[in-house]
Amino acid sequence: MVSAYSLIVIGGGIVGLSVGLRALDHGLSVRIVAKDAVEASTSALSAGMIAPAMEALTEADPRLSYARYIEAQKHWPSFAEDLGLSEILELAQPAVWLWSGDNGPSPDEMMQRFTDMGAKGQVMREEDLAKLGYHAPFQAIEIVGEWLMAAEPVLSYMKSVFVERGGQWIESEAAQVTPQSVTLSDGQRLEAGHVVVCAGFDSAAFAEAVPSLAALKPIKGHLLDQAQKADPALAGRMIRSPWGYWVFLDGLAKFGATMQTGKADYEVEPGVVTSLSEKAAKFMPDSVGGLADAVPRVGVRAATPDSWPMIGRDVSGVYVATGMRRNGWIYGPFAADVLMAQIGGQGAPEGSEAYDPQRFTPH
Numbered sequence: 001m002v003s004a005y006s007l008i009v010i011g012g013g014i015v016g017l018s019v020g021l022r023a024l025d026h027g028l029s030v031r032i033v034a035k036d037a038v039e040a041s042t043s044a045l046s047a048g049m050i051a052p053a054m055e056a057l058t059e060a061d062p063r064l065s066y067a068r069y070i071e072a073q074k075h076w077p078s079f080a081e082d083l084g085l086s087e088i089l090e091l092a093q094p095a096v097w098l099w100s101g102d103n104g105p106s107p108d109e110m111m112q113r114f115t116d117m118g119a120k121g122q123v124m125r126e127e128d129l130a131k132l133g134y135h136a137p138f139q140a141i142e143i144v145g146e147w148l149m150a151a152e153p154v155l156s157y158m159k160s161v162f163v164e165r166g167g168q169w170i171e172s173e174a175a176q177v178t179p180q181s182v183t184l185s186d187g188q189r190l191e192a193g194h195v196v197v198c199a200g201f202d203s204a205a206f207a208e209a210v211p212s213l214a215a216l217k218p219i220k221g222h223l224l225d226q227a228q229k230a231d232p233a234l235a236g237r238m239i240r241s242p243w244g245y246w247v248f249l250d251g252l253a254k255f256g257a258t259m260q261t262g263k264a265d266y267e268v269e270p271g272v273v274t275s276l277s278e279k280a281a282k283f284m285p286d287s288v289g290g291l292a293d294a295v296p297r298v299g300v301r302a303a304t305p306d307s308w309p310m311i312g313r314d315v316s317g318v319y320v321a322t323g324m325r326r327n328g329w330i331y332g333p334f335a336a337d338v339l340m341a342q343i344g345g346q347g348a349p350e351g352s353e354a355y356d357p358q359r360f361t362p363h
C-alpha cells in the first residue's frame with residue numbers, strides 16, 4: 001500500500017543519508033535504495049571538509065560562493081546535534097591557508113581576500129606555524145568556523161542511526177523512477193508518497209524520466225590516503241594551499257584533489273597520481289613520513305552548468321538533490337531541509353530558490 005507520507009531516497013552518500021535522516025525526524029517512513037555500500041561512495045572517500053571560506057576563496061565569485069556556503073552550513077549544527085555529533089563541530093581546529101611567501105601575496109593582502117568574503121581569521125605567527133611543522137618561506141592564515149568530518153566513519157554512523165530509527169536500507173540498484181515509484185534492477189517495484197534522487201553523478205541515468213538531471217556533468221577526482229602517526233598538533237586540521245590540501249584525521253592523512261572535468265570513470269591514472277604526489281610533497285609535514293604507502297582513491301562528483309547544486313522538485317514531480325560538485329558535505333543537511341519544506345508544503349529555507357532544478361528545464 002502507498003502511504004502519502006512515505007519517501008524513497010535513491011542514494012546513500014552524504015546527501016541521501018542527510019535526506020533520509022531528516023525525513024525520519026519529520027515522521028515519514030523512509031527507504032534508502034543504494035547500489036553501493038556506504039564505504040564505496042564518493043562521499044566516503046572525500047576529504048570531509050565543511051569549509052565555506054576555503055572553498056569560496058578559489059571560486060569565480062568568492063563573496064557569492066561564501067555567502068551561499070555559509071547559508072548551507074548553518075543547517076549543520078542542529079543536524080549534528082540530533083545525531084550526537086556536535087562535539088566534532090565545537091572542537092574543530094581553525095582551517096589553515098598556507099602559501100609560499102616567495103613571490104606570493106603578503107599576509108595582509110591574503111587576509112584581505114578572506115575578510116572581503118566575510119570570513120574571520122588571523123595571520124599565523126611564525127612560532128604557531130612552526131608547531132605545525134612549517135617554516136619560512138611558508139606563510140599562513142587561520143580561519144575559524146570551518147569543520148572537518150572523518151567522512152567514512154561519520155557516514156557509517158549516519159547509516160546505523162538511520163536503521164536504528166526505523167529507516168529501511170535497501171542495497172540494490174534503482175533502474176527506473178516515477179514521482180511515486182522506483183523499480184529496482186531485479187524488476188521489483190517500490191511505491192511511495194514521494195521519491196528523491198540523490199545518486200551523485202549517477203543521477204544522470206534517470207534523465208529520461210527526470211529532465212533536469214540531463215544537465216549533470218561529471219568531475220573525476222583523485223585523492224591520496226596515507227596512514228600516519230598521530231601528531232597532536234595536526235589532529236583534525238585541514239591545511240589548504242595553491243597546490244592542494246592535506247587533512248589530518250585520526251591515523252589517516254588525505255591529500256587532494258584533482259578536478260578532472262568531463263570524466264566519469266573510476267580508473268586510477270598513474271600519471272595523475274605522480275603529479276598529485278609531487279604537489280603533496282611540497283608541504284608534507286614530517287609526521288606523514290613520505291608517500292610510499294599512499295593509496296590513490298578516485299571519486300566522481302556531479303556538477304551542473306552553473307556550478308550550483310540542484311535541490312528541489314523536477315518538472316516530472318520527482319525530487320532531486322544532486323550536482324553538489326566538491327561541496328556535498330557542506331550541502332547535505334541544507335538539501336534535506338529544503339526538500340522536507342517542499343514536500344511538507346512549508347516555506348523553503350532562505351536562499352533555496354537558487355537551487356531550483358527547473359532552471360535547467362525552461363518551459
Ligand SMILES: Cc1cc2nc3c(=O)[nH]c(=O)nc-3n(C[C@H](O)[C@H](O)[C@H](O)COP(=O)(O)OP(=O)(O)OC[C@H]3O[C@@H](n4cnc5c(N)ncnc54)[C@H](O)[C@@H]3O)c2cc1C
Pocket residue numbers: 010011012013014015016033034035036037041042043044045046047048049050172173174175198199200201202203205220221222223256257258298299300301302321322323324325326327328329330331
Ligand atoms: C577527491 C574528492 C574529495 C572531495 N572532498 C570534499 C570535501 O572535502 N568536502 C565536500 O563537501 N565535498 C567533497 N567532495 C565532493 C563530495 O564528495 C560530493 O559532493 C558528495 O560525495 C556528493 O554526495 P552525494 O550523496 O550526492 O553522492 P555520492 O557520494 O556519489 O553517493 C551516491 C549514492 O548513490 C548511489 N547510487 C548511484 N546510482 C544508483 C542507482 N541507480 N540505484 C541506487 N543507488 C544508486 C550510490 O551507491 C551512492 O550511495 C570531494 C569529492 C572528491 C571526488
